[in-house]
Amino acid sequence: MPAGTYYLVIEYELGTDNTVAVADTLEVVRNPAGWSNFVLLLIFLAVFPLLSRWRRSAFEARRWSESDPPTAVPI
16 A cells, blocks of 8 residues: 555544534554564574473483482392
8 A cells, every 4th residue: 555645534433412512533554564573473483392302401410410320239
């Protein structure tokens, strides 16, 4: 849609008790999304699995550090 001035007509009905006319102004701004949203989404999608993997590894390392090492079984 080309830039310019457009008129939006909204028809509504007021109750019979209101005799004063109602006027208002509406401004519509067309601003397409930039590439920054797409880049931020890609960064989040790349970082989230890496962060989850790092937290899981840290948890497992902490959990296994508290366990006793296996004892050697003579054959």
